[in-house]
Amino acid sequence: MDAREYTHDGIEEFFDSDLAYAAKYDALAGHVIRSDDGLSRKTRELILIALACAEDKVDPCADHIRDALNHGATDDEVVKTIQLAGLAGSAWGIKTGSEALKRVRNEQ
Known part of the structure; x- marks a missing residue:
């Protein structure tokens, strides 16, 4: 669609x-x-990054990182979101988020 x-x-x-x-x-x-x-689109995408981290979903996390950046988020805001998800969820959230962020950074 x-x-x-x-x-x-x-x-x-x-x-x-x-x-x-x-x-x-x-x-x-x-x-x-x-x-x-x-909520701004940027804020919505940052929340979705945190949720994808908590659910250990690398592909959706990378998608939402791209969208957050495209809607005005800074790299630092994305990193802080991943850190927050890792604190709230577990270290697996940090692993998921860092893997997704690395993927997105390598595309740029």
Whole structure:
């Protein structure tokens, strides 16, 4: 779908199997993630980085790091978010975040 900014392995095929569901999911994601109502997009992406770190999800973490940087976050803000996730979740959050951040930095 054009509205989806990115996807992860295995998800696109699932969404393509039910386009009505995919459209509703994309609308909800657009409302929750891509809104600046109440929280800036940058702040939303930093929160999503922390959640991806806590869940040990490197690919989504890297996606949200890219989005946070594209929406005005600094490298230092991303690092501080990863540190916070590691403190709240565990050292695995730091491992996940640092791996994702290294991947994004290597792309630049």
